[in-house]
Amino acid sequence: MQANMNSGILRRYRWKELGLLVIPFMILILELVQLRFAQVFQSQITVISQPQQSIPINTAILPSLSYLIPVFGLIVALLLVNLLLSIFFPKADQLLLPLVGLMSGIGVLMAMRLGPQVGDLLQGSRQLVWVILGLIICMATVFGLRNMNWLKRFKYTWALLGIILVAVTIVNVLRVKNLNSPNHDQLNFGPLNLQPSELLKIFIVIFFAGYLSENRDLLTEGNLRIGPIRLPPLRTLGPIMLMLGISLLLFLVIRELGLALLIYGIFLCMIYLGSGKLMYVLSGLLLFVVLGFIGFKLFGYVQIRFSILSIDVVNWQNWSLATQDFARNGAYQIVQGLIALANGGVLGAGFGLGHAGTFVPFAQSDMIFTALGEEFGLAGLFAIIGIYLLIIYRGFRIAIEASDEFNQLLAAGLTSIFAIQIFVIVAGNLKFIPLTGLPLPFLSYGGSSIIANFIIIGILLRISYNTAMEREGLA
Amino acid sequence: MTLDVFLFILRLLFIVLLYLFLMQVVIAITRDLRKTATASENSTNQAPPVVGHLIVVDSGPSNILPGTRFDLSPQTTIGRGPTNSIQLVDNFISSEHTRLWFRNGLWYVQDAGSTNGTYVNNQPAREALAARFGDIIQVGFIRFKLAQ
Numbered sequence: 001m002q003a004n005m006n007s008g009i010l011r012r013y014r015w016k017e018l019g020l021l022v023i024p025f026m027i028l029i030l031e032l033v034q035l036r037f038a039q040v041f042q043s044q045i046t047v048i049s050q051p052q053q054s055i056p057i058n059t060a061i062l063p064s065l066s067y068l069i070p071v072f073g074l075i076v077a078l079l080l081v082n083l084l085l086s087i088f089f090p091k092a093d094q095l096l097l098p099l100v101g102l103m104s105g106i107g108v109l110m111a112m113r114l115g116p117q118v119g120d121l122l123q124g125s126r127q128l129v130w131v132i133l134g135l136i137i138c139m140a141t142v143f144g145l146r147n148m149n150w151l152k153r154f155k156y157t158w159a160l161l162g163i164i165l166v167a168v169t170i171v172n173v174l175r176v177k178n179l180n181s182p183n184h185d186q187l188n189f190g191p192l193n194l195q196p197s198e199l200l201k202i203f204i205v206i207f208f209a210g211y212l213s214e215n216r217d218l219l220t221e222g223n224l225r226i227g228p229i230r231l232p233p234l235r236t237l238g239p240i241m242l243m244l245g246i247s248l249l250l251f252l253v254i255r256e257l258g259l260a261l262l263i264y265g266i267f268l269c270m271i272y273l274g275s276g277k278l279m280y281v282l283s284g285l286l287l288f289v290v291l292g293f294i295g296f297k298l299f300g301y302v303q304i305r306f307s308i309l310s311i312d313v314v315n316w317q318n319w320s321l322a323t324q325d326f327a328r329n330g331a332y333q334i335v336q337g338l339i340a341l342a343n344g345g346v347l348g349a350g351f352g353l354g355h356a357g358t359f360v361p362f363a364q365s366d367m368i369f370t371a372l373g374e375e376f377g378l379a380g381l382f383a384i385i386g387i388y389l390l391i392i393y394r395g396f397r398i399a400i401e402a403s404d405e406f407n408q409l410l411a412a413g414l415t416s417i418f419a420i421q422i423f424v425i426v427a428g429n430l431k432f433i434p435l436t437g438l439p440l441p442f443l444s445y446g447g448s449s450i451i452a453n454f455i456i457i458g459i460l461l462r463i464s465y466n467t468a469m470e471r472e473g474l475a
Numbered sequence: 476m477t478l479d480v481f482l483f484i485l486r487l488l489f490i491v492l493l494y495l496f497l498m499q500v501v502i503a504i505t506r507d508l509r510k511t512a513t514a515s516e517n518s519t520n521q522a523p524p525v526v527g528h529l530i531v532v533d534s535g536p537s538n539i540l541p542g543t544r545f546d547l548s549p550q551t552t553i554g555r556g557p558t559n560s561i562q563l564v565d566n567f568i569s570s571e572h573t574r575l576w577f578r579n580g581l582w583y584v585q586d587a588g589s590t591n592g593t594y595v596n597n598q599p600a601r602e603a604l605a606a607r608f609g610d611i612i613q614v615g616f617i618r619f620k621l622a623q
Contacts, residue, residue, distance in 0.1 A: 016503060023496040027489060034485040041478050095500060102496065147601065149588040214570070217556065350486040376490070383493040390500050404571070404587065470576060 012090035017082055017097055024102035025078075028071045031109050031351050036067060038352025070112065070128050074105055077132045084139060085461070091468035092142070092461045093398060099391050100457055103442035104131045104450065106372075106384075109351070111445045114364040114371060117357025123364065123445060130447040134454035141458025148466065152406045155210030159243055162203035165196040166247060173254045197259045198439075198452035201417050204243065205266060209409035211239060212274035216405065240267070248291075255301065258424060258436025264288060265420035270413045304330050305434035313338050313431070334431055336360045337370035341430075348377025364445040366437050369429040385426070388441075392419050398464045411463050414456045524548070526577050527608070528622045529561070535616030537565035545619075549577040552587065553614055567591050567615040573600075575612075582606040582621060591615040 078101045085092055108131055112124025145151070151158070247263045268284045296302050308331040311323065319327070327335045340356040340363075343349060354374035356363045363371040373381050395415025402408045421438055428435035439449040527547040534541050545561050552559040556570035563572075569589035576583050585603040586593040593600045594613040606612060612619045 020496075020499060020503065023492055023499060027492045027496065030485065030489055030492065034482065034489070037478065037482055037485070041482060044478070095503060098496075099500065149586075152588055217570075347486065347490070350482055351489065353482070379490045380493065383490070383497060386497050390497070390504070393504070404574075472578070 017094040020098035092465035138454040138458040159207040195448035205413035213406040258438040269416040344374040529619040533618035
């Protein structure tokens with residue numbers, strides 16, 4: 001009996017996931033070793049101050065095993081998750097964990113590496129704790145979501161929770177009264193800096209998914225006619241519009257451009273997924289352009305962010321005095337980030353050998369993409385974007401295969417959070433659109449973002465497990 | 476070998492490993508896709524077979540006649556909405572009421588978040604419940620017998 005059970009677990013073991021985790025583990029160990037050597041290299045360089053003189057390798061600078069403890073901790077945590085999933089949820093998606101594990105591992109290493117440069121030695125270990133906590137919460141989500149209908153049934157509760165989060169944030173901001181500080185949207189509970197917006201996006205997606213899956217018929221029919229355009233009944237759109245309006249308005253009030261962009265993007269994606277009508281998306285985009293223009297005219301800070309886009313960095317030798325001044329003040333962060341990227345080149349400066357932490361403001365959170373670009377180069381950035389693409393592909397795949405409309409909308413909506421957020425922050429760092437203060441999923445330093453992203457992964461894993469169970473029976 | 480050369484080798488190794496990992500994932504995905512493609516080919520070749528019937532035993536407050544037979548395909552949904560495979564127009568039926576699926580010779584019944592519930596032999600089917608031929612399945616206030 002015992003042997004039978006063991007062989008059952010072995011047969012159902014998630015070997016594919018385990019196999020895919022091997023290379024990420026190798027990468028993480030390799031990077032930590034490299035970080036050690038890079039630190040020795042830089043300290044030697046400053047001592048002899050002659051870069052051309054070669055430094056021999058001796059065993060004294062080899063890292064001791066205790067130096068590798070953070071990465072081993074992460075590896076053990078990932079293996080435990082693999083084991084737990086194999087025992088209880090063998091049919092959940094096997095590709096997400098390796099992809100996400102590698103990303104968050106690189107995030108921890110970046111925090112360890114940038115921490116000393118931004119004057120916070122403990123940043124790496126704190127990020128590690130957040131990632132492990134995130135993995136625990138991810139597992140709790142997978143175990144806790146026994147019934148997906150529970151999410152759907154309490155959709156107005158989630159919406160209310162979202163509104164409460166927004167209200168708390170606003171009160172907090174009005175109390176602090178410092179709209180220009182970069183972390184004015186954080187709630188401080190003792191040592192914790194919570195960012196309520198991270199949870200808000202999940203609540204909004206659950207609400208949209210629940211609402212749209214129930215009122216889909218009304219939305220697709222459209223019985224209000226204005227000329228050739230058919231509109232859905234306003235009563236049906238009411239709650240969605242209300243939710244959207246509240247989030248957008250409030251975040252314009254407390255100047256969270258990135259979050260407003262993210263929420264509006266989620267809204268458009270989910271309306272399109274729910275109704276299948278391009279008309280809604282086009283009119284939504286038109287409305288967005290109009291609103292954006294009004295915002296541009298009304299708020300000075302929006303104008304500054306847009307004017308950064310017009311800087312011609314390549315032609316820096318011919319800058320006018322005004323532009324030089326702008327690059328030292330308003331556009332400082334972006335210009336420095338671009339310099340870091342250019343410094344990286346194709347192969348990068350090497351992990352631990354860049355300088356982005358010292359000259360790019362907020363290199364560990366908002367500008368992490370430029371720090372990665374400097375150390376890993378264009379080749380590394382392409383690989384990272386490739387990993388993101390695969391995560392997003394996997395999410396939409398789970399959505400397509402899901403059995404009912406609510407699960408489909410939920411999975412697709414949660415995945416589009418990743419897609420939009422990655423686009424907004426990467427394009428912002430590359431001076432393609434105005435920079436907004438969103439974290440890069442799994443890579444940026446920050447606990448709330450890590451936890452929220454792992455909750456999303458947990459929900460996706462659970463949906464994929466439910467789908468597989470319905471396809472292949474309960475056994 | 477000097478330290479800077481060694482660091483350069485480590486850097487190249489890192490990039491090679493990253494792309495190896497990407498390749499490994501893509502290979503896993505294509506294998507997955509091929510498997511589902513052949514599976515769906517097998518299943519789409521024939522129209523969904525009728526593997527059972529629901530016979531109305533007690534029509535409750537609705538105006539469906541007792542004795543009416545509904546065909547069941549291996550994946551069946553019951554509800555008021557037009558997307559269901561069995562559409563029941565009755566005020567006590569939710570737009571998506573019940574889902575039934577057939578696996579390994581057994582029927583499984585699960586409530587799809589309805590207001591008035593689904594029962595198999597008077598047991599609420601909030602989680603999936605197994606049902607055999609001859610069992611009584613209650614959808615809202617309508618009672619069916621599961622028949623071959």
